[in-house]
Amino acid sequence: MIGVLSAQLTEIVLETLPVEFSILDAQDKVLAWNKHETRIFKRPKGVIGRDVRQCHPQKSLDKVERIIEEMKSGERDKARFWIEMMLESEETPQKILIEYYALRDDEGGYLGCLEVTQNITDHQNLAGEKRLLGEK
Secondary structure: OOOOOOHHHHHHHHHHOOOEEEEEEOOOEEEEEOOHHHOOOOOOHHHOOOEHHHOOOHHHHHHHHHHHHHHHHOOOOEEEEEEEEOOOOOOOOEEEEEEEEEEEOOOOOEEEEEEEEEEOOHHHHOOOOOOOOOOO
């Protein structure tokens, strides 16, 4: 990143981003997440410091483990998949994009994983272009 942000501004930016994320350390422990109150995949605050395997449904656990192991070995830097699911605030199923990114130091060493989740239902309907200062 170019420039320096205060801790307060950094936190505000992370909460403002139109995605929710979770961060794991190199030992697969949950360090942090944003958008706690509005998350698609909600989790209790007690998850901080726990192994990520305790945060995923059993049916997807083998896939999560594989992605993380491939990131640790350097075989993979990212994984992307999407699902359709009902959300409390919606009347129809929503398309949810889930992406995992390896976090690496300057030498390529594995530092952890960033999981990013976003409801992309509205994005699927974009067509043409909309220039700045179009409709509000």
